[in-house]
Every structure is written in C-alpha cells, then in structure tokens.
Amino acid sequence: MRDSEGGPQGDTEAEGAGPEPPLARPEERELIASLLKGDEQVFAALVDQHHPTMLRVARAYVPARGVAEEVVQETWLAILRGLPKFQGRSSLKTWMFRILTNRAKTRAKREGRTVPMSAMGPLDEDGEPAVRPDRFTDQGHWSSPPREWRTSPEQLVVNAEVREQIVAAIATLPERQRLVVTLRDLKGWTSQEVCNVLEISHTNQRVLLHRARSKVRAVVERYLDGGS
Amino acid sequence: MMMVGAGLVCRDVTERMTDYLDGNMGWFAWLQFKLHLLMCKHCMEYLRQMQMTRETLATLPGSPVPEEVRSGLVDAFRSWHEELGTDPL
Numbered sequence: 001m002r003d004s005e006g007g008p009q010g011d012t013e014a015e016g017a018g019p020e021p022p023l024a025r026p027e028e029r030e031l032i033a034s035l036l037k038g039d040e041q042v043f044a045a046l047v048d049q050h051h052p053t054m055l056r057v058a059r060a061y062v063p064a065r066g067v068a069e070e071v072v073q074e075t076w077l078a079i080l081r082g083l084p085k086f087q088g089r090s091s092l093k094t095w096m097f098r099i100l101t102n103r104a105k106t107r108a109k110r111e112g113r114t115v116p117m118s119a120m121g122p123l124d125e126d127g128e129p130a131v132r133p134d135r136f137t138d139q140g141h142w143s144s145p146p147r148e149w150r151t152s153p154e155q156l157v158v159n160a161e162v163r164e165q166i167v168a169a170i171a172t173l174p175e176r177q178r179l180v181v182t183l184r185d186l187k188g189w190t191s192q193e194v195c196n197v198l199e200i201s202h203t204n205q206r207v208l209l210h211r212a213r214s215k216v217r218a219v220v221e222r223y224l225d226g227g228s
Numbered sequence: 229m230m231m232v233g234a235g236l237v238c239r240d241v242t243e244r245m246t247d248y249l250d251g252n253m254g255w256f257a258w259l260q261f262k263l264h265l266l267m268c269k270h271c272m273e274y275l276r277q278m279q280m281t282r283e284t285l286a287t288l289p290g291s292p293v294p295e296e297v298r299s300g301l302v303d304a305f306r307s308w309h310e311e312l313g314t315d316p317l
Contacts, residue, residue: 035305036312038305038306038309038312040302040305040306043301043302043305044298044301044302047293047298047301047302048290048292048293048298049290051293051297051298051301052290052291052292052293053290069297073300073301076301076304077304077308080304080305080308081308084312129239129242129243130242130243130245131239131242131274133239136237136238136239139237140237140238140239140240141237141238141239142238142270142271145270145273145274146270146273146274146277148273149273149276149277149280151280153279153280153283156280156283156284157280157283157284157287162284163284163287163288166281166284166285166288167288181285185282185285185286186285186286186288186290187290188286191250206246206247206250206252209246209250210243210245210246210247213245213246213278213281213282213285214242214245214278216281216285217277217278217281220277220280220281220284221277
C-alpha cells in the first residue's frame with residue numbers, strides 16, 4: 001500500500017534540496033522540518049490535533065473501537081515512515097488522512113466489511129426535513145415559526161447547559177451526519193476536504209451537514225423554549 | 229424587473245439554509261433567498277439560529293487523547309527519529 005502521494009519513486013531525488021517538502025505551504029514546511037528534527041512537542045501537538053478525528057474516521061470503516069485504534073496506531077507509524085518522502089503536493093492533513101482511509105479500508109476488507117461510506121444506507125437515514133412539516137402551512141409558510149432566541153451569540157456560545165445539550169445532540173445523530181458535522185463545524189474542515197477523505201459527493205456532504213445542523217438547532221430550540 | 233422572492237416559500241428557505249450559509253448557491257437563487265429573508269422575519273430568525281448553532285459548534289472542545297496513547301505515540305516518534313539518524317536517505 002503506497003503511503004506517499006503517488007508518482008514515481010524517482011521524485012524524491014529529483015526535487016528540492018534538504019528535508020523540506022518542495023511543494024508544501026510555508027507553515028507546513030516548518031512543521032515538517034521540526035518533525036524531521038525530532039521535535040517531540042510539535043509531534044505531540046499534531047497528535048492532539050488529529051488523533052481523535054482519525055479515530056472517528058477510522059470507525060466509519062471499522063466500527064469496532066479496538067480495531068479502529070489499531071488502524072490509527074498503524075497509520076501514525078506509516079505517516080512517520082513516509083514523512084521524509086512527503087512532497088507537499090497535497091496538504092499534510094489530506095495526506096495523513098488518505099493513509100488512514102487506505103489502511104481502514106484494507107482492514108475493513110480483512111474483517112469482512114466492504115461497505116464504503118457512500119453506500120451506507122439512504123442519504124439522510126431518517127428522511128426528516130430540517131423543520132417538522134407541521135410547522136408550515138400547506139403553502140409552505142410558517143404556521144409555527146421559531147420563537148426568538150433572546151440571547152446574543154456571545155451568550156449562547158458560553159452557556160454551559162446549551163453546550164451540553166449540543167454535545168448530547170451530536171452523540172445521537174446518525175453516524176454519517178455526526179461525522180460530517182464534526183469534521184465541518186467542530187474541526188473546521190472544508191467541504192472539499194471532507195468529500196476527499198470520506199469519498200462522498202458534495203451533494204451527499206451537504207445533505208448530511210444540513211440534517212445534522214438542523215437537528216442540533218432543533219435541540220437548542222427545545223431547550224431554550226423550555227420544552228415544547 | 230425583479231421577481232421579488234418569487235416561488236420561494238419559507239419551507240424551501242429552511243431546507244436550503246446550509247447552502248446559503250456555506251456560500252453554495254448560484255447568484256440568482258442567492259438573490260431570491262436574500263429578498264425572502266428581507267421580507268420574512270421568521271426565516272431571518274431561523275437563519276440567525278442556524279448561524280448561532282454553527283458558531284457554538286465551532287467552539288466545542290475536541291476529545292482529549294488518553295495519556296497512555298499520547299506518550300506511546302511520542303515514544304514511537306522518538307524511536308523513529310533515532311532510526312532516521314542512522315538511515316542513509
């Protein structure tokens with residue numbers, strides 16, 4: 001299983017002087033140079049940043065937690081082995097997660113699971129629209145409009161109970177919605193990154209994200225309205 | 229001649245809210261959407277709620293890495309780097 005971006009092995013010799021990946025962005029070059037110098041703090045920060053996400057993505061392919069953890073461990077080793085040859089054609093994150101999904105898929109096949117994300121059931125799993133249909137008239141106007149949230153964005157963001165509600169809501173989302181909203185809205189991935197790593201179409205991604213966000217909003221609404 | 233919010237009802241607006249927030253709309257659809265929002269305080273409130281939801285999501289902390297896992301990986305990193313020194317590249 002190739003862990004580098006692909007292309008002939010001869011690339012490594014032909015391009016760039018020194019250990020810095022020739023095509024990478026400046027901030028990534030620094031990061032990689034630090035890693036190649038053995039900077040443990042930089043590596044630990046990278047682990048803190050990506051390890052939980054890698055585990056989540058792995059579990060989309062191999063749900064058993066122990067197996068997913070093994071896949072992620074192996075991935076870190078593969079990342080380190082491949083790092084000296086990393087050219088920077090893609091971002092480091094994309095490259096890392098590509099290694100991960102390749103390994104997860106291989107492992108999934110070995111475990112007898114061959115279901116790719118794109119084939120996992122109907123797009124929105126539960127078929128619910130963003131807002132319950134009975135809140136609209138037949139013509140599609142609001143019959144039961146959202147009550148104003150009498151809170152500023154700043155107040156809402158720090159409201160501990162609301163945050164708890166949101167965390168709980170995310171945990172109850174269907175698996176793919178949970179994964180997409182986590183990557184997009186919690187981890188700040190772009191839609192392109194999500195589509196690349198999860199190998200789903202833009203349409204799939206948008207629907208999953210929309211469902212997830214709508215559900216979370218509905219949970220906050222129920223909480224702020226004091227239970228409807 | 230502007231077709232003011234023509235054909236766009238509130239239910240449609242709530243379904244397309246993510247496209248709007250993520251900048252995923254053709255300009256004409258965006259214009260219709262914007263015009264609807266200007267005229268409809270309910271949908272405007274719904275948009276505000278979706279924005280606040282998204283903002284709050286962005287501030288949720290990531291899961292911590294268990295200490296044994298973290299130190300195990302750092303150990304592996306140390307070994308890797310030691311070997312790197314001895315490997316001709």
